[in-house]
Amino acid sequence: MHAKSFDLGILDRDTVVTVVVRARANIRLMTEVNYLAYRRRQLYKMLGGVALTPELKLTVPTTGHWFLVVDVDGLATPLLTPKVSVAR
Template sequence: MQSRVFDLGSVRKDAVVTVLLQASANVRLMTKANFLAYKQKQFYKMLGGVALTPMFKLTVPSNGHWVVVIDVDGLATPLLRTRVEVDQVAP
């Protein structure tokens, strides 16, 4: 499976993660611990889903270390260029 991983590092609650895509893709926002479970094909929790538009936004639910994974698993589109931006909320 072709995927791209963006390790966001420490992100504050309510920060907005914006994913910019050139084609439909699965967007998964997860904690570092859930990302490790995902890599090992174990049960994991995530926010996100299939992005059908060029811009997909997610709000981080809690302070912590966050990772975004973008893939095309189950989709008929190739994984093209992607960009991820984080807009941190002031403390």
């Protein structure tokens, strides 16, 4: 599986994370604990899903350490370079 991971650091609740992709991709916003479970291929929780539009905005639900993963697992799409921005 090809994935791009972004360590977003500590984000406050209601921070908006914007992801821009040029093709369909899985967008996964996860806490540090869930990110580690994802990496170990264990059960994890996330916000996001398949981006069907070029821009996806996710709102951080709680203050904490957050990670963003963009991958094409299960999709017939080559992974392109996503652009990620955080509005604090």
